[in-house]
Amino acid sequence: MELTIKGSGNKVSVSEAVFGREFSQDLVHQVVVAYRNAGRAGTKAQKTRSEVNGTTKKSKKQKGGGARHGALTAPIFIGGGVTFAAKPRSFAQKVNRKMYRAAMAAILSELNRQGRITIVEGFDVDAAKTSGLVAKLKDLEVGKRPLIVTEEASENLFLSARNLPYVEVRDVQGLDPVSLVGSDSVVITADAVKKIEEWLA
Incomplete structure (x- = not known):
């Protein structure tokens, strides 16, 4: 052509x-x-509850204080870990x-x-x-x-x-x-x- x-x-x-x-x-x-x-860099990284800097001690007594909670590093708290934390990975496709x-x-x-x-x-x-x-x-x-x-x-x-x-x-x-x-x-x-x-x- x-x-x-x-x-x-x-x-x-x-x-x-x-x-x-x-x-x-x-x-x-x-x-x-x-x-x-x-x-894509693929460098995004977040921390799980086991990687967050903080004590894992039970935050308050089990009964008598409203909701029952354990460590303050749990994802439900501000400053706690991320439930499904992103980790560095490659996005490359063949x-x-x-x-x-x-x-x-x-x-x-x-x-x-x-x-x-x-x-x-x-x-x-x-x-x-x-x-x-x-x-x-x-x-x-x-x-x-x-x-x-x-x-x-x-x-x-x-x-x-x-x-x-x-x-x-x-x-x-x-x-x-x-x-x-x-x-x-x-x-x-x-x-x-x-x-x-x-x-x-």
Whole structure:
């Protein structure tokens, strides 16, 4: 299949396996959840009643004082332990390489079908100025949350996008499913398209 390069009228041949794949919602969901879970620290820790600093002596006599209680470290008391205390753990989910690549291809294919991929010959800015990047994006008529993908993003491009909260810049190596799913549109350079094909084909 062929995709048109915006601004020049030229076309670039792309693989059906990468940009024309059938969308699998279950696969994409699994990969996106696994990717986000991999970024979780999993360091939350709470104390059980046996770990709370305090005496385990019975707080008052058994009868004659209302409710019957034992140690003040019980979860019912303020400052007591937590009933089902959270402990440090890993949230990592195993996703093999074939599944990850298939999900990335499925996302790109769905974006292509929805007309949310814009291919350009090249994308860069002369200086690290936010105004220059805003002007380029306005000319391309992309949405409020564009994702810019280049073969090797320059430092000027990264710095120009730093103050724009909804604009993301990625090189091909840094491309991930969460950034693709969360963007309104994706601007990809022709060189990046070829590199993505080599990666996912």
